[in-house]
Amino acid sequence: MNEHLDEHYSRLANTYDTTWEHRPDYLEWMAGKIMDSLRPLPGERVADIGVGTGLFVERLMACATGDAPVLAVDPSQPMLDKLPQDPRVRTVRATAEELVDGRGGFTPEPLDAILIKEAVHHFSDLDRTLSGLAALLAPGGRVLVVTLPPKIDYPLFPAAIDRFAEGQPEPMDIALALRRAGLDVTASYERYSVEIQRDNWLELVRGRWMSVLSTFTDAELERGLQLIGEAHPQQRISFVETFAFVLGRLPDDA
Numbered sequence: 001m002n003e004h005l006d007e008h009y010s011r012l013a014n015t016y017d018t019t020w021e022h023r024p025d026y027l028e029w030m031a032g033k034i035m036d037s038l039r040p041l042p043g044e045r046v047a048d049i050g051v052g053t054g055l056f057v058e059r060l061m062a063c064a065t066g067d068a069p070v071l072a073v074d075p076s077q078p079m080l081d082k083l084p085q086d087p088r089v090r091t092v093r094a095t096a097e098e099l100v101d102g103r104g105g106f107t108p109e110p111l112d113a114i115l116i117k118e119a120v121h122h123f124s125d126l127d128r129t130l131s132g133l134a135a136l137l138a139p140g141g142r143v144l145v146v147t148l149p150p151k152i153d154y155p156l157f158p159a160a161i162d163r164f165a166e167g168q169p170e171p172m173d174i175a176l177a178l179r180r181a182g183l184d185v186t187a188s189y190e191r192y193s194v195e196i197q198r199d200n201w202l203e204l205v206r207g208r209w210m211s212v213l214s215t216f217t218d219a220e221l222e223r224g225l226q227l228i229g230e231a232h233p234q235q236r237i238s239f240v241e242t243f244a245f246v247l248g249r250l251p252d253d254a
């Protein structure tokens with residue numbers, strides 16, 4: 001992980017969960033979609049790559065045991081520090097790239113389910129990293145990538161929307177990479193309607209809650225906030241979040 005990103009997540013770790021706290025309905029919705037798609041079974045070996053503070057780890061933990069804990073993998077120690085202390089969770093401080101290259105100093109046993117939620121855009125080499133993760137799967141194992149597509153409808157300022165798009169992989173490219181790695185792949189889009197107080201939204205943007213916002217200077221961000229304020233004079237802002245769900249499955253006879 002580069003220094004800039006490391007700083008971003010170190011700074012965000014303390015407020016990351018409160019960012020979403022006002023949206024427990026979103027967390028419940030997203031956790032349900034993840035579980036319906038990934039379908040981890042009791043006793044299966046599960047990894048959450050780019051786990052962050054572990055917003056979805058509790059649901060995954062329900063299937064885990066002390067012998068087969070959820071592998072919570074993330075390069076940011078301050079984010080990992082927020083995870084629940086529980087024998088059913090094993091933290092691994094590593095990037096996905098380090099994990100697949102064995103540079104994390106750790107090689108997992110074959111995995112039955114891998115979740116990558118809003119972290120795939122940080123992978124430096126999408127094809128290589130996804131095929132490396134696919135190689136960690138046991139026969140019948142699944143990998144689920146949940147990601148925002150490049151074009152988002154967030155009420156941000158135009159430069160942030162454009163820069164976000166530049167750094168975000170196309171879901172179709174993720175699907176192709178998983179297919180090339182020998183997995184059977186399905187993809188779908190899931191939509192979630194957000195309604196948020198304008199001031200709350202401006203506060204999130206000012207706090208640079210998305211990593212792309214950390215790439216703007218203070219002055220650029222202030223100008224951006226002004227543009228958002230002008231475009232959204234009303235008290236509440238509504239928009240639709242669209243997530244791509246790309247699911248790959250290694251055939252049973254692989």
Ligand SMILES: C[S@@+](CC[C@H](N)C(=O)[O-])C[C@H]1O[C@@H](n2cnc3c(N)ncnc32)[C@H](O)[C@@H]1O
Nearest residue numbers: 009050051052055076079095096117118119122
């Ligand atoms: C937007 S957060 C998502 C966290 C969590 N999955 C969630 O949905 O709440 C992205 C996470 O990816 C991690 N990350 C950054 N680069 C990574 C990489 N190369 N491999 C794996 N994780 C990475 C960051 O440290 C951060 O915790």
